[in-house]
Amino acid sequence: MNIKKYQILNRLLLVASVVVLVVWLSTGKRENLEGGVANAIKYVKDRPLDKPLNPYVVYNLAAAESSDEEKLARIIQIAEKQSRSKLIEYLETF
Secondary structure, three states: OHHHHHHHHHHHHHHHHHHHHHHHHOOOOOOOOOOOHHHHHHHHHHOOOOOOOOHHHHHHHHHOOOOOHHHHHHHHHHHHOOOHHHHHHHHOOO
């Protein structure tokens, strides 16, 4: 009887753990921004200084307003250097 109690308890804990994990993973561990140069600038300004910029996030945000691949490729180069001020200046030229 005692073993059966522990089996039920283990199953309940397992189900509760899975539910908590699913909720935690689905609550926004990804950067979900709408495109646009204004949002790209906002991303660069609002990103904490201790966290590096993701060049591809900035690229995708700016790509919503421009299809010029040369200009967009320059974004990745600047963002990889983590030069926020230069990146903001460059994004303002779009």
